Amino acid sequence: MKRVTRIIVLGSIAAAALLLSAAPSFAQVNLIGEWAGRYHEDQIDRVPGPDWADNLGLPINESARMHSETYDQSIVSVLEHQCEPYSAPHIFRGPMQFRIWMESDPDSQEPIALKEYLGTYEQWRTIWLDGRPHPPDYAAHTWMGFSTGEWHGDILAVYTTHLKSEFFRRTGVPSSDQTTMMEYYMRHGNVLTHVTIATDPVYLTEPLTFSQEYVLMDKPNTNWLYNCDYVLEIARPKNEVPHFLPGANPFLNEFAERCGIPADATRGGAETMYPEYIDKLKTLPVPKKGKSCPGGSS
Numbered sequence: 001m002k003r004v005t006r007i008i009v010l011g012s013i014a015a016a017a018l019l020l021s022a023a024p025s026f027a028q029v030n031l032i033g034e035w036a037g038r039y040h041e042d043q044i045d046r047v048p049g050p051d052w053a054d055n056l057g058l059p060i061n062e063s064a065r066m067h068s069e070t071y072d073q074s075i076v077s078v079l080e081h082q083c084e085p086y087s088a089p090h091i092f093r094g095p096m097q098f099r100i101w102m103e104s105d106p107d108s109q110e111p112i113a114l115k116e117y118l119g120t121y122e123q124w125r126t127i128w129l130d131g132r133p134h135p136p137d138y139a140a141h142t143w144m145g146f147s148t149g150e151w152h153g154d155i156l157a158v159y160t161t162h163l164k165s166e167f168f169r170r171t172g173v174p175s176s177d178q179t180t181m182m183e184y185y186m187r188h189g190n191v192l193t194h195v196t197i198a199t200d201p202v203y204l205t206e207p208l209t210f211s212q213e214y215v216l217m218d219k220p221n222t223n224w225l226y227n228c229d230y231v232l233e234i235a236r237p238k239n240e241v242p243h244f245l246p247g248a249n250p251f252l253n254e255f256a257e258r259c260g261i262p263a264d265a266t267r268g269g270a271e272t273m274y275p276e277y278i279d280k281l282k283t284l285p286v287p288k289k290g291k292s293c294p295g296g297s298s
Contacts, residue, residue, distance in 0.1 A: 029154045029187045031114065034221055035214035036097040038191075046093050046212070049170045051255040055268025064174055064203035065267055069249055071172025072242035074234065083228035085121035085143045087166035089181045089198040092212050096120050097221065114149065114156075122226045127158050134161050141177050158183040168198065168208060173268075176202035190216040206270045253287075260289025 039047055055068060075081055086094065098118045103126075104111050116125035127149040134146055145163040149156050160181040168175050179200040186193040192214040199207045236242075256263040262284035271277050 028151050028156075031100050031156065031185055031187060031192070032102055034097065034099045034217040035192055036217050036221070037095060038213045038215055039095075041211070041213060042093075045169075047095060051258075052171055053249075053252045053266055054171065054255045055169075055173060056261070056266055057273050058168070058173060058268040059204050059206035059208055059270035059273060060173060060268045061203060061205050065269075066246065067174045067203075068169075068172040069252055069267075070244045070246055072244055072249075073171065075242045077233040078241070079230050079232070082230050082233070083121075085123055087163050087175060087179075088125070088144050088147075088160055089163070089175060089179060089196055089208075090167055090169075091118060091120060091123065091143075092194060092196060093169075093210060094120060096212075096214075097217070097224075098214075099224075117224070119224050120226060121228075122224075127156075134159075145181070147183075154187070156183075156185040158185070168200075168203075174203050176200050178202055190218075192216070206273075257287045258290035259293035260286055262286055 037046075044050065052073065053069065055065065060068070076084075085091070096118065097120075098116055101115050102111055103113045103115055111129050113129055114127040116127065117123075118125065121143075123144055125144045125147060127147045129149050132148065134148065139146070139162055141162045141164045143164055143166070145160040147158050147160040149158040151157075158181075160183070163175070163177060163179050163181070165177045165179075166175050167173060175198065179198055179202075181199070182197040184193075184195040186195075193211065194214065195209065195211045197207050197209045198204070253263050255261070256266045262281060264284050265272055265277070265281060271280070
């Protein structure tokens with residue numbers, strides 16, 4: 001009788017251990033579905049786009065600042081740039097809807113990967129969940145990069161490498177092909193919070209963090225195609241590349257003058273992210289605020 005009791009107890013302990021080891025699976029939330037962006041957060045940045053020379057709060061270095069200040073936004077009218085996709089750290093910052101579905105092993109039904117289709121620029125992503133390593137540095141770099149994910153409780157953490165160089169912002173703040181990104185997917189009912197943390201040793205002095213929210217669409221959406229055609233938008237010499245020489249950009253102080261912000265602050269840098277920068281702001285000349293600044297008037 002004692003032996004039977006011991007077997008039962010040991011069996012119960014083993015079953016409990018098995019359940020505890022499987023706990024992360026039960027803690028995972030379902031991300032499958034079609035998600036559409038909510039733009040109450042950073043609406044000006046994400047939809048119409050930020051102002052030229054507005055680098056407030058961006059941890060950029062001098063190289064990134066030079067690129068931004070000599071960048072001519074009309075370069076997107078050049079044929080080879082008109083339909084050019086955004087890279088993964090940038091693409092979620094614009095108007096966006098995307099679909100997520102699961103790919104499972106056909107025999108064990110264990111999850112292999114989450115798949116994403118992004119309506120903007122018709123991009124496809126695979127987030128591998130099977131523990132595979134990232135490829136070597138010399139492997140091809142793409143707009144969406146190579147992504148692996150793991151569950152931390154009910155939060156999906158995704159690490160992405162092998163990204164093409166592109167931009168962190170449409171105003172010419174560049175990202176290099178050495179950029180890596182951490183993402184965190186957190187679902188709260190029908191709302192999905194998506195956080196990106198980009199690290200770029202070439203153009204950033206500190207990680208750049210953004211967050212976006214999406215809502216689950218309750219009806220299937222058929223508007224998934226990005227109909228972009230190359231057309232001659234601006235007549236210019238065939239080999240002309242729009243740009244400004246250093247110090248020759250006439251729009252650098254436009255945002256500062258419209259919004260009454262010291263021009264030095266609009267040039268960005270990690271120090272502009274922290275409360276201590278307020279002390280420096282007090283020492284800088286402030287232009288009179290114009291009437292067309294978003295969020296208010298003079």
